Amino acid sequence: MSRATYDVVVVGAGIVGAACAGELAGRGLHVAVVERDCVGGGATAAGMGHIVVMSDSEPQFALTRYSQLLWRDLSPELPSDVEYQSCGTIWVAADEEEMGEVRRKEAYYRERAVPAEVIDGTTLARLEPNLRKGLVGGLLVPEDAVLYPPCAARCLMELAQAKGAELHLGLSVSRIGQGRVFAGSREFSAGTIVNAAGAWASELMPEVEVTRRKGHLVITDRYPGFVGHALVELGYLKSVHSLTSDSVAFNVQPRITGQILVGSSRQYRAEAANVDSEILTRMLRRAQQYMPGLGELSAIRTWTGHRAATRDRLPYIGPWPDDKTIYLATGHEGLGITTSLGTGYLLADQLTGTKPRIPIEPYLPARIDAEHIHA
Numbered sequence: 128m129s130r131a132t133y134d135v136v137v138v139g140a141g142i143v144g145a146a147c148a149g150e151l152a153g154r155g156l157h158v159a160v161v162e163r164d165c166v167g168g169g170a171t172a173a174g175m176g177h178i179v180v181m182s183d184s185e186p187q188f189a190l191t192r193y194s195q196l197l198w199r200d201l202s203p204e205l206p207s208d209v210e211y212q213s214c215g216t217i218w219v220a221a222d223e224e225e226m227g228e229v230r231r232k233e234a235y236y237r238e239r240a241v242p243a244e245v246i247d248g249t250t251l252a253r254l255e256p257n258l259r260k261g262l263v264g265g266l267l268v269p270e271d272a273v274l275y276p277p278c279a280a281r282c283l284m285e286l287a288q289a290k291g292a293e294l295h296l297g298l299s300v301s302r303i304g305q306g307r308v309f310a311g312s313r314e315f316s317a318g319t320i321v322n323a324a325g326a327w328a329s330e331l332m333p334e335v336e337v338t339r340r341k342g343h344l345v346i347t348d349r350y351p352g353f354v355g356h357a358l359v360e361l362g363y364l365k366s367v368h369s370l371t372s373d374s375v376a377f378n379v380q381p382r383i384t385g386q387i388l389v390g391s392s393r394q395y396r397a398e399a400a401n402v403d404s405e406i407l408t409r410m411l412r413r414a415q416q417y418m419p420g421l422g423e424l425s426a427i428r429t430w431t432g433h434r435a436a437t438r439d440r441l442p443y444i445g446p447w448p449d450d451k452t453i454y455l456a457t458g459h460e461g462l463g464i465t466t467s468l469g470t471g472y473l474l475a476d477q478l479t480g481t482k483p484r485i486p487i488e489p490y491l492p493a494r495i496d497a498e499h500i501h502a
C-alpha cells in the first residue's frame with residue numbers, strides 16, 4: 128500500500144471540494160483532493176447555477192450574500208465557458224399576498240445593504256414579456272447571477288491546482304478517520320481530512336445526517352432573449368420548506384448560449400436517478416402556468432440530481448467533534464453552487480486560525496449532537 132502525506136486531504140471534487148481545495152492551497156497548505164469520478168460530476172453537474180442571496184434565516188442570508196460577493200469578485204478571472212452572467216433574479220408575485228412578501232423581502236435586503244427593487248406588473252411585463260399577463264409584480268435583485276456549474280467546478284479545481292493542490296481522480300474512498308484516508312490500495316495521511324462528499328457524505332460517516340433530496344431539470348434548445356433574468360415564483364420558498372411532500376415551483380434561468388433551464392422539483396425518499404414522469408409533468412405544467420410560451424420550445428435534455436439536505440437547512444462547515452482530524456463541508460442542499468466559495472473561505476479560516484468575515488457558529492457540525500438531543 129502506497130502512502131502520501133498532506134496537510135489536508137479533501138474527499139470529493141464537486142464544486143464545494145474544489146472551492147475548499149483552492150482556498151486551502153492559496154493559504155499555503157499542502158492539499159490533495161481525492162475523487163472517485165470526475166471533477167464536478169455529482170450534484171454539481173445537476174445543479175442550475177443560480178448564484179442567489181436568500182433570506183430564510185440570518186445564517187443562510189450571511190453565507191449566501193458573502194458567497195455571492197466572492198463570486199462577483201472572482202468573476203473577472205472566470206473563463207468564458209463558466210458562463211458567469213450577472214443577470215439578477217426576479218422573484219415573481221402572482222397576487223397581492225405575494226406582493227406583501229415582496230415588500231417584506233425588499234425591506235430585509237435594504238436593511239442589510241443588498242440592492243433590491245420592488246417592481247409592478249407593468250414593469251415585470253416589460254422586463255420579461257414571455258411571462259403570463261396579469262402577474263402583479265416582483266422583486267428584482269440585480270446582484271444575483273447565474274453560471275454553468277460543471278465548468279465552474281473545473282475552473283475552481285484548476286485554480287486550486289495552480290496553487291499547488293494535487294488531484295487524484297478515479298479513487299473511491301472507503302474509510303476516513305484519525306488522519307487517514309483509505310482508497311483501494313492507496314492510503315493518504317493528513318493533519319485534516321475534509322469530507323466534501325456531498326450527498327454521499329454519510330456513507331463515509333453514518334453519524335452525519337445528510338438526506339438526499341431529488342431534483343429534476345430540463346434544458347431547452349437555444350432561444351436567445353426568451354428569458355433575461357433568473358425567474359422564481361415566490362411560492363418557491365414554500366416548496367423549499369416542505370419537509371415531507373414532493374413539491375414543484377416555477378424557476379427558470381437563462382444561459383449565455385440562449386438555452387433555458389427549467390426547474391424545479393424537490394422529492395425526499397426518491398433514491399433512483401430516473402426521471403419521474405409524474406413529477407416532471409407537474410413541474411413543466413407549473414412552469415407553463417407562469418410562462419405559457421415555454422410549451423412551444425424544444426427541450427433537449429432532462430435530468431435529475433440529489434441535493435444533500437440537513438435538518439436545519441444549513442450546511443455543515445467545520446470540525447467533527449468525535450474526530451478532530453475530520454472537517455465537514457457538506458449539506459448545502461439547493462445552494463451549494465452559490466455557497467461553495469464562502470464555504471471554502473470559512474473552512475480555510477478555521478484551519479488557519481483566521482477571523483472569519485461572518486460568524487461560523489451556525490454552520491458548525493457540533494450542532495448535530497444538539498439536534499439529536501432535541502429530535
Ligand SMILES: Cc1cc2nc3c(=O)[nH]c(=O)nc-3n(C[C@H](O)[C@H](O)[C@H](O)COP(=O)(O)OP(=O)(O)OC[C@H]3O[C@@H](n4cnc5c(N)ncnc54)[C@H](O)[C@@H]3O)c2cc1C
Nearest residue numbers: 139141143169170171174175177300325342462463464465
Ligand atoms: C436539480 C438541482 C438544482 C440545483 N440548483 C442550484 C442552484 O441553482 N444554485 C445553487 O447554489 N445550488 C443548486 N443546487 C445545489 C448544488 O448543485 C449542490 O449543493 C452542490 O453541487 C453540492 O456540491 P458538492 O461539491 O457538495 O457535492 P457534489 O457535486 O455531489 O460533489 C461530491 C463529490 O464527492 C464525490 N464522492 C462521493 N463519495 C466519494 C467517495 N467515497 N470517494 C471519492 N469521491 C467521492 C462524488 O463523486 C462527487 O464528485 C442544485 C441541485 C440540484 C440537484
